[in-house]
Amino acid sequence: MTRLPAHERDVLAAAFNYNARNVAYRHRVEGYGETCGVGERTARRWADRSTAVLAQALLDTGAPALRGAWWTDHLAMTMVLDRPRVELMEVRRVVAAEDVSEVPFSFQVTGLSASQLVEHASFEVFYGGSLRIVGPESSVRLGLTMKLPRTLHAGDAHEYAVLVRLPAEHTPAPHFVCVPRHPCAKAELRVRFPHDAVPGGLTRVADVHQQDVDDPVVAGTAVEVNAASEIHVEFVHPVPGLASGLRWDAPAHGEYGVAISSTCTVPGLVTVNRDSVTRYSVDPLRAT
Numbered sequence: 001m002t003r004l005p006a007h008e009r010d011v012l013a014a015a016f017n018y019n020a021r022n023v024a025y026r027h028r029v030e031g032y033g034e035t036c037g038v039g040e041r042t043a044r045r046w047a048d049r050s051t052a053v054l055a056q057a058l059l060d061t062g063a064p065a066l067r068g069a070w071w072t073d074h075l076a077m078t079m080v081l082d083r084p085r086v087e088l089m090e091v092r093r094v095v096a097a098e099d100v101s102e103v104p105f106s107f108q109v110t111g112l113s114a115s116q117l118v119e120h121a122s123f124e125v126f127y128g129g130s131l132r133i134v135g136p137e138s139s140v141r142l143g144l145t146m147k148l149p150r151t152l153h154a155g156d157a158h159e160y161a162v163l164v165r166l167p168a169e170h171t172p173a174p175h176f177v178c179v180p181r182h183p184c185a186k187a188e189l190r191v192r193f194p195h196d197a198v199p200g201g202l203t204r205v206a207d208v209h210q211q212d213v214d215d216p217v218v219a220g221t222a223v224e225v226n227a228a229s230e231i232h233v234e235f236v237h238p239v240p241g242l243a244s245g246l247r248w249d250a251p252a253h254g255e256y257g258v259a260i261s262s263t264c265t266v267p268g269l270v271t272v273n274r275d276s277v278t279r280y281s282v283d284p285l286r287a288t
Helices: 006-015 025-036 040-059 114-120
Strands: 070-080 087-096 100-108 122-127 130-136 141-152 157-165 175-178 186-192 203-208 230-236 243-247 269-272 277-280
Touching: 006 025, 006 040, 025 040, 070 175, 087 100, 114 130, 114 141, 122 130, 141 157, 175 186, 186 243, 230 243
Parallel strands: 070 186
Antiparallel strands: 070 087, 087 157, 100 141, 122 157, 130 141, 175 243, 186 230, 203 243, 269 277
């Protein structure tokens, strides 16, 4: 139990009657949910997830070395689509369960291989350490490691931020998700769309298999974009190994137009499709 994050210990204490309260399981979990401001079903789901985390900790013998050595307290991921190149920002705060000097993580972009990411994407550390590209973990997944400025000891927290710029010609898939490997207390995802190209079908999906993110059969919750053409969703205790995030309808031409119109030096309407970029001159006084 002491190896687990505090929120996992709290829910397990209720689920397993650690405090020796003489009430039924349902009432223990329901009471824990009330203290967190959630309903019984949500509290039960948290208890199930924490039980899986506990089972994994019991099975973990310490190999590989970093397994179970840290957990994510807060993950904030942002994708910006209104610039000439798609930009992705990741800000992560980790907490050490034992001595930790580096944090491994991975990166995957639908439509790009791991080798294409190495050759054509750019990775920039804003703060929090030194980034090292480890190499392909698979044909599509790139492994990276954040070397920390100092060794963290049990209970120490540390935050880092990384900016990734995708290749200029790449058109992103109609989804943005995180798939945590380690326990995560909270994850936030933001997407900023071009003002003139906000897609339909904006949906929040939680704890689904990564290959099912775009499957319309997989249920989600409809969400709305705000006045700044942005969407923000939050996930508490996302399940490690499963995907949580956003999806939307793919445009009719099969591609998503990244705000090229915002970079034009002359007035005009720009359309983006699979084959070309076309500029149409528009008289602002006569346009409707």
